[in-house]
Amino acid sequence: MMRIGEAARQFGISTRTLRYWEEAGILVSTRDRNEYRYYDEENVALIAQIAALRSLQVPISVVEAILRSRDVAEAARLLESHLVRLRSDAARGTRLAVVVGDLIGHLSSARTLAEGLRSLGASPPAAADDVVVDGTGPTEGSTMSALTHVRLVQLPALTVAAYRAVSAQPEDDCSRVMNPFVVGNRLDEQPGFRFFGFNNPDPSPNEPTYGYEMWVTIPDGFEVPEPLRGRRFDGGLYASTSTQLPEIGERWQALVRWVRASEDYSADSCRQWLEETTMPFAAFASDDVDDGDKQLDLLLPVVPR
Known part of the structure; x- marks a missing residue:
């Protein structure tokens, strides 16, 4: 049996998030007479699965769907959709890197900043590359990485x-x-x-x-x-x-x-x-x-x- 605080530290998940998974019916804890929450071996394994999926930037809604289905084929289907999103993000990042590299080249030969930035045109070159897949923006599920908007x-x-x-x-x-x-x-x-x-x-x-x-x-x-x-x-x-x-x-x-x-x-x-x-x-x-x-x-x- 593992206490909730110990599980939170071991798997890097907040106690509030663990309580959310209990309320969602994915995890089940037991309590002793002092109201400490404990997880048995089966639920500790589920916490490990949640942490592993979230480390792959799988959105919470997809993690929940996978754990509710407990079906290998359904899990593979859901992860295929997530893979499409990851590849879209990676492709967008690669295109942005190319544009930035070209911009550096233009700046190195330009006489003024305005001349160097003229290659960008009226709008950011990658703006049209924001792909929407199944109604989900390309950055969904990115909470495990650094924040991009503070x-x-x-x-x-x-x-x-x-x-x-x-x-x-x-x-x-x-x-x-x-x-x-x-x-x-x-x-x-x-x-x-x-x-x-x-x-x-x-x-x-x-x-x-x-x-x-x-x-x-x-x-x-x-x-x-x-x-x-x-x-x-x-x-x-x-x-x-x-x-x-x-x-x-x-x-x-x-x-x-x-x-x-x-x-x-x-x-x-x-x-x-x-x-x-x-x-x-x-x-x-x-x-x-x-x-x-x-x-x-x-x-x-x-x-x-």
Whole structure:
């Protein structure tokens, strides 16, 4: 038997992602009287398969379809489609490399920058090479590699109502309090509505419980009822990227790597990282919407170097 934290470390998958696979019915854990989650040998093997497929940049939806089918022929068919996408990406990268090489040649013989760049024409040469296969863009499933799109976001100062839960499933416990509070007070209909969450405290390898806190913006003069509390958020500069809920652990790891590699920005440990809902709140809070369709922005506080 392997504890969830040990499985997360061994296979490089966040505990939240492992819980997603449980909720999807792919993994099954058992719990002892202290609420620790354990995986038996069969489920550890499934985790290894998930990690192996994700290391090949197989999208979560395809991994789920493969593991649900448990059929060799179906797995091969699904991976064939993924192979087409990978080859499209590789071909596009090769074409871009050729164009960049030609551009360098033009620049080396040009008298001015404008003359050298004239070879590019009015639009990027590879723009038409973005291939769509089965309705999927060429970059789907690339979350295991480096991030290609990170935004710098200046969050304003905000007044929020906050609630924190500490348990084995604090996100769910927070949602049971915050969701009816938001909907009942029609806060999601207010101008400038924003909804955030974050670990508080983070999960610990030897502790089955951890904390999660949620914030919702409130209008000036709004009276916050117990057990919620009002607080002021000072805002600040954040590096941000988007994610869907099942990929959140991988995307956080990639965002941290991006900041560490940045020559211009470093992480600000004095401010709180955040996860912000970026879709209509009613849909995000609904049990009828699949977790794979729920969208978030990840926000990591940064300062200029």
